[in-house]
Amino acid sequence: MSKDNIQENLVNKGRDLIKKNGAEGLTARKLSEASGYSVGTIYNQFGNMDNFILIQNYLTLDALYEKLSTLQASGTAYQRLNLYTQAFVDFVLKNKNLWFLVHSFHLNNNNRRFSKIYLRRVVQITQLVEGAFKALYPSIETPERILMLQVMWLSLFSLSSFLTTDALDKFSKINKKTLCELLLNTFLAGLKVLEKA
Amino acid sequence: MSKDNIQENLVNKGRDLIKKNGAEGLTARKLSEASGYSVGTIYNQFGNMDNFILIQNYLTLDALYEKLSTLQASGTAYQRLNLYTQAFVDFVLKNKNLWFLVHSFHLNNNNRRFSKIYLRRVVQITQLVEGAFKALYPSIETPERILMLQVMWLSLFSLSSFLTTDALDKFSKINKKTLCELLLNTFLAGLKVLEKA
């Protein structure tokens, strides 16, 4: 069996573990047992578990990008931004465990590195929204608009960590999808004001 | 030495460990070594490390509340909301490790519980801002305004996780304080629009 096949196999099996049992479901030994490969082989292939998780997160970002990119053509810029957000929230809610792992890695990744392809995917997702942003706020200078886009996306991204667990339920009865949509629409309305001012 | 003194001692020593070495600096054995008490004693006093961390996070929230509550009287409602946010960001940046632990626990606390006094502190912090919100948006119905307040606070809270590590620096050169202030002000501007509509 070739090296690629081993990696592919391990990644697939690992993904199943995460989907089924969350981040805790993914340990070197559980992956070894589920895949049939030894613990050592996992380390030969990926170096360490962090790298393995990073690959999983890259695939998650990829799936998100795939989903969002199908929405490019439809509707007005405003409608599109709302569609993006709804699709994003839907994706996160349907892939809670995978998305949790993304946040978990981001938070705990204090001095480790993100791979280039990973960073590129993040940028690509942001760029998807850029077009709609430009159409909505034509009179805002591009650097300023990109800044606002980052604020918007980072806020929504970080807020989405609340969608992956039930921690929020202990503080508020707010609907999670509503939460995200209110953030988007209030922010967009605010941008409209700042644009005219 | 009384039970209270032991707990107080352990909590203080634990807090030093977190401040100095971050969340990883706080383990049962390191706390045992730093405090002079055995590992077993820590468990007798707190049951488990999660409870200990929850106490640490409660104290962190307490310190934040303390700081924010000194700002109650000053300026207009709008100025006050900006002061709150700036004070919040300052607090987080000055207590990165402590605040990181708050986020870390929230994210990983999948089916565990928050103590009542902890939840109450969160509510109290939100209520601090309620007054300014009410003054700014008098024509928004109270339930709607509280909803928006929650969206605002939850967004800012979750965004603040980016302030505790350097993960964000790998994605963007955006200034962290600016990031939070832009979120607040754009959101507030948007609320003004929604109020009139």
Add this chain to the structure above:
DNA sequence: AAATAAAAATGAACAATGTTCAATTTTTTT
């Protein structure tokens, strides 16, 4: 085809984690 060399896979072993609990020490009560 056999012998040799290179590469890959293995899993026992290590350090560090949270946690438990029988044994010990200390304190309180009788």
Add this chain to the structure above:
DNA sequence: AAAAAAATTGAACATTGTTCATTTTTATTT
């Protein structure tokens, strides 16, 4: 002073990520 109760202890357990000498497999050479 003795007995009972309470508190403290730290060795031991299960589970992490990780390493690396050993074994097995594959490739190369004779």
